[in-house]
Amino acid sequence: MRLLSGLLRSFIKRGQMRVYDVKGALHSFGSGDDGPTVTIRLHDKKLYRSLFLNPELAAGEAYMNGTLTMEQGSSCYDFLFLFSINRAPLGAHPVQSLLRKGWKSLRRHQQKNSVERAKKQARHHYDLSTDLYRLFLEGGLNYSCAYYRSADDTLEDAQEAKLTHLVAKLDLKPGMRVLEIGGGWGSLAIRMAQAGAKVTSLNVSPEQVNIAKQRTIEAGLDDRVEFLLKDYREFEGKFDRVISVGMMEHVGIGHLDAYFAKVGECLSDNGFAVIHSIGRMTPPGTTGPFIRKYIFPGGYVPALSEVFASTERLGLWVCDAEVLRLHYYYTIRDWRGRFEARHEEVKALYDEKFCRMWEFYLCAVELGFLHGSNMVFQLMLSKERDAVPLLRDFTVDNERAMNSAKTPVQAG
Known part of the structure; x- marks a missing residue:
């Protein structure tokens, strides 16, 4: 002692x-x-x-x-x-400082995410029972940072606002072809299809792809969305838009160039991409040992300096960058509250040890966004300097138009 x-x-x-x-x-x-x-x-x-x-x-x-x-x-x-x-x-503390230096020296080895290894690591987390995620996510199964206009927004409203914000940034026109890298359970693909786009969505989780396909059929949009069980490195094509939400955190530090190169390869000359990812406002670091071992093996939250160094090497224009500071704190706060309220149901799906593991995970990441260096950034990238509209006002204009067009929910 x-x-x-x-x-x-x-x-x-x-x-x-x-x-x-x-x-x-x-x-x-x-x-x-x-x-x-x-x-x-x-x-x-x-x-x-x-x-x-x-x-x-x-x-x-x-x-x-x-x-x-x-x-x-x-x-x-x-x-x-x-x-x-x-x-x-x-x-x-001297011992802890030495430990962190050791972790940093090993991070490229820890994040050696070959295609097959990346698939296995993603399935470790995302192929858990969808019934688990239904217990603490909202109905759209959005498992990424929501967009809070105030801390008191409901999770449902904040996730809806996130989808609207992203689609507004894409500035979609009917018939545009969109590539989604990392499709989750399909909510964003459905929203883009509803806006008139033809969507190709990549995912390495069979569980998520099956649910996403079913949801798209139920929405009557299966003729506008194609879900492919592929890693981004296994795919080729040209698109007007590329979007990737909550995916870059799984790429690994040694694969950022390959990731951004694929984004550039898949863009038409006048197209652009929207990238949404967790980042850190501090210099490059490492993934915490508990998260790396039990929750997201192979994952890494990049520093902005690492991201911009990669886009510079690849000659991509960063046309816009938005930093969301407390939005993920509010999101995980709401997830954790729901998860804890459904403890017995989670335990029935798995066991008490699993409940404690996920409770520790959710508490740790929530506080990482409150007291730590974590935040979320959204980038707009293109190959040509004029691919994105001259003024960023178009995003606000598109958001307002989409919000005003929504049909009010009828009581009863």
Whole structure:
């Protein structure tokens, strides 16, 4: 317990951490000022060493396995909130700093995402039962950052606004051909088809493709949307527009050039692309060990400097860049609340360990968008400097036109 106590004493500067060790003795760290007081209990003395050496991974695994439990009204969210507001002192600790340097040196190996490996990694997450996602997503099964006009928007309204915002940026005209890289469960493809586009949607998840096809048939748009079970590197074609939402995070640092090269190859000379991705406002880093091991193997959130370096190397015009700072925090806040409210139903689909794993994941990423360096960016890319309208006003004009054209929902 001595090494772990030294680590906790060095970085808990805000709030207070109270720890019951395996013998029942209570240890307190921090003054309790300017932050919550969180009480935990450790049930395995091996945690003293593993938490000291790799707290991010060991804490998540211990919470999953029940060897680290919350006491006296504390929750997983409170626990991770306390860590998130003390992030800087933790990273400055000599052992943790050395650990992060080691992770960074290995990141290209960890993200060696060949076509087959990328498919396997994506299916690890997206081929979970769709019934799971239905428990905490809205009806459209949109599993990416929503677009909140205020923090009090409903998840349903915010996801609808996201689709409208993206379609407005595409500036679609009837008959245009659109390539979607990473199609999810089909909501965006349906919206683009409703706007008159002919859509080809790529996805490596059989579960998602099956659901998306069924939804498109039900919408009467199956003649306008084609879903292909392909990695982006396996596809060729020319399109007026290319759109990719929540996909670039799975590409990996060593594959950014291949990804953007494919976007450019698939664009007509006068076409343009809209890319929506999680990013970081800090210099290049690494994927957290818990997320990398259990949630998104092979995934990486790129720094803007890495993204722009790639577009520069490939000669693509960045015609517009919009940064959404708190939108994903609000989105995951709503997902987490719904997930926790349906805990027993999630447990019936999987088990208690799975519930704890996902609770830890959702809490961690939510706080990453509140106190960490994460945000979401939307880029508009083209091969020609004049492919995108001269003024960005067209996006607002298109949004207003689409919103005014919507039929009001009838009561009853």
